[in-house]
Amino acid sequence: MESERFSNDQVDRVLGHLFSGLAVFHAGICEWLIEVDRGQRFLADGSPDLVQWVSARFGVRHSTAGQLVRVARRLQDLPVMRSRFAEGVLSLDQTDAISRMATAETEEGLVDECLGLSTAALDRAARRANPPSPDDVRSVWERRHLGLQWNLDQSELTFGGSLPGAEGRLFESAVRDRADRIPENPESGMFDPYPARLADSLVELAATSGDQTAPRRRSPCSPI
Numbered sequence: 001m002e003s004e005r006f007s008n009d010q011v012d013r014v015l016g017h018l019f020s021g022l023a024v025f026h027a028g029i030c031e032w033l034i035e036v037d038r039g040q041r042f043l044a045d046g047s048p049d050l051v052q053w054v055s056a057r058f059g060v061r062h063s064t065a066g067q068l069v070r071v072a073r074r075l076q077d078l079p080v081m082r083s084r085f086a087e088g089v090l091s092l093d094q095t096d097a098i099s100r101m102a103t104a105e106t107e108e109g110l111v112d113e114c115l116g117l118s119t120a121a122l123d124r125a126a127r128r129a130n131p132p133s134p135d136d137v138r139s140v141w142e143r144r145h146l147g148l149q150w151n152l153d154q155s156e157l158t159f160g161g162s163l164p165g166a167e168g169r170l171f172e173s174a175v176r177d178r179a180d181r182i183p184e185n186p187e188s189g190m191f192d193p194y195p196a197r198l199a200d201s202l203v204e205l206a207a208t209s210g211d212q213t214a215p216r217r218r219s220p221c222s223p224i
Contacts, residue, residue, distance in 0.1 A: 020088035027086040027095075030072035037073065056194050062176050067096055074099040080107045089115075097122035101129040132165070140164045175201050 006014075033050065036042060042053035054065035071092065075082040078099055085095045090111065097119065102110050114122055132140075146161035163171055178201035185192050192200070 019091065023085060023088040023091045023095075026068070026092040027082075027088075029068055030075060030085070033069055033072040034076060037069070052194055056191075061180050062194065063173075067092065071096050071099060077104055078102055078107050079104070081111060084111055091119075093119045094122060097126045100126040137164070174205060178204055 033054070036053075037050055042050050045053060045057065047053035047056065051062065051066045051069050054060065054069060055062045058065075071085075075085065075095070081090065081095060081099055081102060084090045085092075090098070094114070098107075098110060098114050114125070117125070140162075141164050144161070144163055144167070147159060149158045150156070151158070162168075175198055179194065179197040182192075182197045182200055184190055191197070
């Protein structure tokens with residue numbers, strides 16, 4: 001395709017139609033995910049939750065699968081947004097951000113108000129609309145922990161814990177991004193199950209980091 005053959009207006013129109021069509025496709029996916037979620041159909045494939053099932057079954061990043069599932073679940077209570085999304089008026093990212101702020105009573109006016117805003121502005125507005133209280137922030141920080149437990153012959157380590165939101169997102173992003181880059185298993189020619197790739201990615205991160213001079217993170221509730 002020779003770009004010189006098309007004017008800027010033509011390019012804008014074509015891309016506008018394509019992105020609108022992409023929103024329609026995303027809305028269609030969300031409609032089917034609502035059906036899958038209602039019937040818990042992912043359990044038949046041995047998947048513990050819908051997000052993991054979408055990621056593994058259709059080869060999309062876990063973050064993409066998570067966004068689609070979150071939007072699908074919110075839209076069940078937001079008929080106006082559901083319709084505008086299906087018409088291609090709202091993109092997936094716009095729907096994601098606005099649905100975090102909307103209720104069935106406010107969604108119509110909120111959609112009209114937010115349509116001209118950038119996705120960055122929408123994300124900021126959604127965070128402001130759902131702020132944690134200082135007590136919640138302190139409580140989550142104080143509950144942070146990591147438990148490590150070896151079996152008797154030390155052939156297997158079991159662990160689990162919890163992190164505050166910002167640290168949790170940092171941890172999740174690092175682990176999932178690396179897991180998404182792990183190639184197929186050379187022995188089977190197929191991708192290992194996603195939980196196994198998450199475990200492998202965590203080990204890779206531990207093996208390639210470990211700066212002992214980094215300053216200890218300060219509690220968000222402690223004075224400077």
